[in-house]
Amino acid sequence: MQSVCVFLSSSLGLPAHVNAMHELADELVRRKLTLVYGGAHRGLMGVLADAVLGAGGRALGVIPQALVEAEVAHEGLTKLFVVDTMHQRKAMMFDLADAFIVAPGGFGTIEEAFEMLTGLQLGYHGKPIVFLDHAGFWGPLAAFLDHAVSQEVLRPEVRNLFRTAPTPAAALDLLTSG
Numbered sequence: 001m002q003s004v005c006v007f008l009s010s011s012l013g014l015p016a017h018v019n020a021m022h023e024l025a026d027e028l029v030r031r032k033l034t035l036v037y038g039g040a041h042r043g044l045m046g047v048l049a050d051a052v053l054g055a056g057g058r059a060l061g062v063i064p065q066a067l068v069e070a071e072v073a074h075e076g077l078t079k080l081f082v083v084d085t086m087h088q089r090k091a092m093m094f095d096l097a098d099a100f101i102v103a104p105g106g107f108g109t110i111e112e113a114f115e116m117l118t119g120l121q122l123g124y125h126g127k128p129i130v131f132l133d134h135a136g137f138w139g140p141l142a143a144f145l146d147h148a149v150s151q152e153v154l155r156p157e158v159r160n161l162f163r164t165a166p167t168p169a170a171a172l173d174l175l176t177s178g
Helices: 015-030 043-054 065-069 086-096 107-121 139-150 168-176
Strands: 003-007 034-037 059-064 079-083 099-102 129-132
Touching: 003 086, 003 107, 015 034, 015 043, 015 168, 034 043, 034 086, 043 059, 059 065, 059 086, 065 079, 079 086, 086 107, 099 107, 099 168, 107 129, 129 168
Parallel strands: 003 034, 003 099, 034 059, 059 079, 099 129
Antiparallel strands: none
C-alpha cells in the first residue's frame, strides 16, 4: 500500500474532528503513505492536506473545474488534478488510491464511500475501506446497517464490509491487514 484516499468533509466539523485529521496526517506521513483526497483547501479536507504537507508528506488532490472556479481548490498540493465532473473525480481518486479511509463527512463523503463499498460487494475491486469512527461518529450509520440486516434488505456478509476503527492508527492497521 502506497496511497490512501480519504473521503471527508469540506466543512470544519468539531474540534475533535480537526484533531483526528492531524493524527491521521501524522500516521500517513510516518508510514510514508501518499494522501489522495478531493483537492479542497477548506474544512476537514484542508486541515488534513495542510497537516500532511506540513509534516513533509505527499498530498494529491482531485477536483472538478467548477470547484476550481469557485476558489475551493488547494493551491499548495504536491499535485492537483482538475477534472470536468464529480464522476471523473471519484474515478481518478479510485485509480490513484490503494485503499480508502472514510472520515467524518456528510452527503458527498457518504456517497463516495458507499460507491466504494458497492464496488467491493460486487467484486469490481478489492481495495480495502475503513470508516474512521473517531468519537463514535459512524455509530448511527452502523446502527442503520444493522437495522437493514434485521429487515432482510442487507445480507449480513455485505454488512460486514462496513468496518470501523476508532483511531487513525487503527484504521491504517486495518487497511494493511486486509
